Amino acid sequence: xxxxxxxxxxxxxxxxxxxxxxxxLTERGLRVxxxxxxxxxxxxxxxxxxxxxxxxxxxxxxxxxKEKEQVYPVQSKGGAFDEWTKAYFVNDALHxxxxxxxxxxxxxxxxxxxxxxxxxxxxxYRWSDLDFTANANDGHGVDWPIRYSDLAxxxxxxxxxxxxxxxxxxxxxxxxGKFQPPMLLNAVERHMKNxxxxxxxxxxxxIGRVANLTQKKEGRGRCLYRNICARGCSYGAYFSxxxxxxxxxxxxxxxxxxxxTVVERIxxxxxxxxxxxxxxxxxADGASEKISARLVFVCAGSVxxxxxxxxxxxxxxxxxxxxxxxxxxxxxxxxxTAVSAVAMVPxxxxxxxxxxxxxxxxxxxFRNVHRSDAEFLRGYGFQGGASRTAWxxxxxxxxxGAEMKRQLxxxxxxxxxxxxxxxxxxxxxxxxxxxxxxxxxxxxxxxRISFSxxxxxxxxxxxxxxxALAMLRLIKADVLSHSAEPEPGGSAVHxxxxxxxxxxxxxxVLNANxxxxxxxxxxxxxxxAMSSTACQNPTLTYMALTARASAYAAELLKEGQL
Amino acid sequence: MAKRRDIGTRSTxxxxxxxxxxGLACLPLVNSGMASNPGxxxxxxxxxxxxRAQFLEAICEVVVPATESPGAVEAGVPAYLAMxxxxxxxxxxxxNLIHEMDRLAGQRLVGAPYxxxxxxxxxxxxxxxxxxxxxxLSEDLRVVWRSVKRQILIGYYTSEVGAxxxxxxxxxxxxxxxxxxxxxxxxxxxxxxRALMVS
Numbered sequence: 165x166x167x168x169x170x171x172x173x174x175x176x177x178x179x180x181x182x183x184x185x186x187x188x189l190t191e192r193g194l195r196v197x198x199x200x201x202x203x204x205x206x207x208x209x210x211x212x213x214x215x216x217x218x219x220x221x222x223x224x225x226x227x228x229x230k231e232k233e234q235v236y237p238v239q240s241k242g243g244a245f246d247e248w249t250k251a252y253f254v255n256d257a258l259h260x261x262x263x264x265x266x267x268x269x270x271x272x273x274x275x276x277x278x279x280x281x282x283x284x285x286x287x288x289y290r291w292s293d294l295d296f297t298a299n300a301n302d303g304h305g306v307d308w309p310i311r312y313s314d315l316a317x318x319x320x321x322x323x324x325x326x327x328x329x330x331x332x333x334x335x336x337x338x339x340x341g342k343f344q345p346p347m348l349l350n351a352v353e354r355h356m357k358n359x360x361x362x363x364x365x366x367x368x369x370x371i372g373r374v375a376n377l378t379q380k381k382e383g384r385g386r387c388l389y390r391n392i393c394a395r396g397c398s399y400g401a402y403f404s405x406x407x408x409x410x411x412x413x414x415x416x417x418x419x420x421x422x423x424x425t426v427v428e429r430i431x432x433x434x435x436x437x438x439x440x441x442x443x444x445x446x447x448a449d450g451a452s453e454k455i456s457a458r459l460v461f462v463c464a465g466s467v468x469x470x471x472x473x474x475x476x477x478x479x480x481x482x483x484x485x486x487x488x489x490x491x492x493x494x495x496x497x498x499x500x501t502a503v504s505a506v507a508m509v510p511x512x513x514x515x516x517x518x519x520x521x522x523x524x525x526x527x528x529x530f531r532n533v534h535r536s537d538a539e540f541l542r543g544y545g546f547q548g549g550a551s552r553t554a555w556x557x558x559x560x561x562x563x564x565g566a567e568m569k570r571q572l573x574x575x576x577x578x579x580x581x582x583x584x585x586x587x588x589x590x591x592x593x594x595x596x597x598x599x600x601x602x603x604x605x606x607x608x609x610x611x612r613i614s615f616s617x618x619x620x621x622x623x624x625x626x627x628x629x630x631x632a633l634a635m636l637r638l639i640k641a642d643v644l645s646h647s648a649e650p651e652p653g654g655s656a657v658h659x660x661x662x663x664x665x666x667x668x669x670x671x672x673v674l675n676a677n678x679x680x681x682x683x684x685x686x687x688x689x690x691x692x693a694m695s696s697t698a699c700q701n702p703t704l705t706y707m708a709l710t711a712r713a714s715a716y717a718a719e720l721l722k723e724g725q726l
Numbered sequence: 727m728a729k730r731r732d733i734g735t736r737s738t739x740x741x742x743x744x745x746x747x748x749g750l751a752c753l754p755l756v757n758s759g760m761a762s763n764p765g766x767x768x769x770x771x772x773x774x775x776x777x778r779a780q781f782l783e784a785i786c787e788v789v790v791p792a793t794e795s796p797g798a799v800e801a802g803v804p805a806y807l808a809m810x811x812x813x814x815x816x817x818x819x820x821x822n823l824i825h826e827m828d829r830l831a832g833q834r835l836v837g838a839p840y841x842x843x844x845x846x847x848x849x850x851x852x853x854x855x856x857x858x859x860x861x862x863l864s865e866d867l868r869v870v871w872r873s874v875k876r877q878i879l880i881g882y883y884t885s886e887v888g889a890x891x892x893x894x895x896x897x898x899x900x901x902x903x904x905x906x907x908x909x910x911x912x913x914x915x916x917x918x919x920r921a922l923m924v925s
Contacts, residue, residue, distance in 0.1 A: 559872070
C-alpha cells in the first residue's frame with residue numbers, strides 16, 4: 165500500500181528537532197509530512213492534568229510505587245516524571261530495550277506528538293569554539309566540520325523564534341544570544357553569587373537561559389511562574405512542538421501530520437543513489453505502507469534515529485544507511501552528571517519568594533577555559549538552585565502533633581543543590597545497536613545500548629564535587645550530602661552521537677550540512693549528529709543545526725540538486 | 727470521625743507536651759511488666775480491615791491533630807491510608823506495628839485515652855527517627871512507622887484542607903518575587919514544587 169500524496173520532505177519524529185524541521189521546511193515552501201509514532205496531544209486540550217490539584221489525583225501527585233516499579237522502572241527515575249506527567253513517558257514494559265555496561269543505561273523518552281519537547285528542562289545554551297575545536301585539540305573524537313561562526317546566525321535565528329530568557333554575560337565559553345529579560349536569582353542564590361564571584365573572578369553564578377518566555381510573543385503568553393511545565397502549558401509560555409513549531413508549520417498549509425505511525429525503515433533506491441521515502445506502520449498491528457518524498461529528515465531522538473538508520477538495510481548499505489564504515493551507533497554519549505553537593509543555608513529564615521521559577525542557577529564551565537589548568541580534559545558546569553524546604557521534611561524527622569504542625573506551617577529552612585554536568589568523551593565502544601533476537605511491542609528489533617563512563621568523566625565529577633563543597637563553605641552552608649559518582653548513563657537525558665558529523669565518510673556519518681555522506685537527500689539533525697558533548701545543554705545546538713540544514717536542503721531542492 | 731478540637735496554638739502545644747510526658751511516664755511500667763511476664767500477653771488477635779481502619783484513624787488524629795485548622799481525620803487521611811493499604815502501598819507488616827502499639831498500650835491502642843495514645847505514638851516516633859533509643863522497637867517496625875508517618879503527612883498536606891487551608895495553594899502565581907520578607911506566621915506554599923522536590 166502506498167500513500168498517494170507526494171511530499172517534498174518527510175520528517176521522522178515530532179520532538180524539538182522534528183517540529184523545527186517541519187516548521188523550517190514548510191516555511192521555505194516544501195510540502196512536508198511529519199511522522200510521529202505516538203498519539204496526538206493537542207496544545208491545551210491535550211494537557212489533561214495541567215490544572216489538577218494534588219487532591220484530585222488518586223496518589224496525590226506522588227504516583228503509585230508499584231506502578232513505577234512495574235510499568236515505569238526507567239522513566240520514573242527522571243525528575244520530570246510524576247503522576248501528572250506520566251502520560252508523556254513511555255510504558256517501559258511495552259517498549260523494552262537491552263543495555264549492557266556497568267550500570268544500565270537509562271533511556272528516558274516519550275512517544276507522543278511533541279516527544280520530549282513537552283517534558284524537557286528548557287535550558288538553551290550556545291556552544292563556543294572551545295567546544296567545536298575540542299576534538300581537534302585533544303584528539304578525542306573526530307574534528308567537527310563546523311565552527312561557531314557557521315552556527316552563530318542559526319543560533320540567533322532559533323533564539324528569536326523560541327524565545328529564550330537569560331542574561332548577557334560576555335563569557336567566551338558561553339556566548340550570549342538574543343535574550344528576553346532574565347529571570348531573577350533569589351536571596352540565597354544572590355548571596356552565593358556575590359561571595360563566589362568575589363573569591364573567584366573567573367567564575368560566574370547566573371540565572372539559567374531557558375525557553376520560558378518572560379515577555380509574550382506571537383500568540384504565546386509569558387510565564388506565569390507555576391513551574392509545572394512538564395504537564396504541558398496552555399499559555400504556551402515554554403517552547404514545545406505544540407506551542408511553537410507545530411502552529412507555525414500548520415500555518416503554511418503545507419504540513420501533513422501523521423501520528424500513531426512508526427517508521428520501520430527508510431527506503432533507499434540503489435539506482436538513484438537516493439532515499440525514496442519511508443515504510444511506516446500505523447498502529448500496533450497495522451499494515452506496512454510506503455510514503456515517498458524527495459528528501460528525508462531524521463529527527464527521532466539520538467537512539468531512535470540511529471535505530472531507524474540501522475533498520476534500513478539495502479544492497480548498497482547492508483549494515484544500515486550510512487553504515488558502510490561501521491560508524492552508525494558508535495561514539496554515543498551522554499553528559500556525566502552527579503549531585504555534587506546538597507547543603508542547608510543558615511541566616512535567611514526571614515527571606516522568601518513568591519511564585520515558582522521554572523529555572524535554575526548555573527555556574528558555567530570555569531576549568532580549562534583560557535588555558536589548560538587541570539589534570540583532566542575539558543570541563544563541567546553546575547546547575548542547581550536554592551529554595552525553602554516543604555512540609556515533606558516532617559517525614560524525615562521526629563515530631564508529631566500540634567507542635568509538628570506548627571513547624572510545618574512555615575516555610576522550611578533553605579536548601580541548596582549543585583548538580584554537575586560534565587563533558588563525556590566520544591568512544592567507539594559506547595554504542596547503540598540492534599538486538600535482532602528480540603523485538604519490541606511493534607515487532608521491530610530492540611535497541612541495545614552499550615555504555616560506560618571513563619576515567620576523564622570521573623575526574624571531572626571528582627573536581628566538581630570538590631569545588632562545589634569549597635564554594636558552599638564560602639557561604640557557610642551545612643553540607644548534607646555530596647557525590648562524585650556518575651549517575652547511570654542517560655540520567656542527564658542528553659544522549660548525543662551515533663551518527664556524528666565530520667569531514668570524511670571514513671570517520672563520520674554526516675557532513676557539515678547534516679547530510680549522510682553518501683546520500684545527499686538524507687539528513688540527521690537531532691542529537692545523533694553530535695561529535696562531542698560540550699558540558700552545556702545541547703538542545704539549542706540541535707535546533708540551530710536543524711534550521712541550518714533545513715535551509716540548505718530547501719536550497720538544494722530549489723536548485724534541482726536533489 | 728473525631729470531633730474537631732478548636733484549641734489555640736500555644737495551649738494546644740502545651741497540652742500536647744503534657745500528653746507526651748504523661749504517656750512516656752507510663753510506658754516503662756507496661757513494658758517492664760511485659761518483659762518480666764511475657765506469657766501474660768494475650769494471644770495475638772488477627773487484625774481485620776475494621777481494626778486496621780480504627781488504628782489508622784487513631785494515629786492520624788494524634789500525628790496531625792485538629793488545631794485552628796482541621797486535622798488529618800477531618801482531611802480524610804484515614805480513607806487515603808485505607809486506599810493505600812488496599813493498593814499494597816503501605817508496608818505489608820503494618821499489622822505488626824498495630825500489635826506492638828497495642829502491646830505498649832496494654833490494651834488496644836484505639837481504646838486508650840488520647841494522652842496515652844499520644845505518648846505511645848510519640849515514643850515510637852522518637853525511636854523510629856533516632857531521637858530516642860530504648861531499643862524496644864525493632865528496625866522493621868521503625869521502617870514501618872516512618873513509612874506510615876510519611877503517608878499521613880502526604881495524605882494531609884496534599885488534601886484540599888491541608889494544602890489550601892493549613893498551607894497556601896497558589897497554582898498560578900502569575901509573577902515571581904525573588905526576594906520577599908516573610909512574616910512569622912506566614913503559611914508555606916504547598917504549591918512550591920521545587921521545595922517539595924528537595925525536601
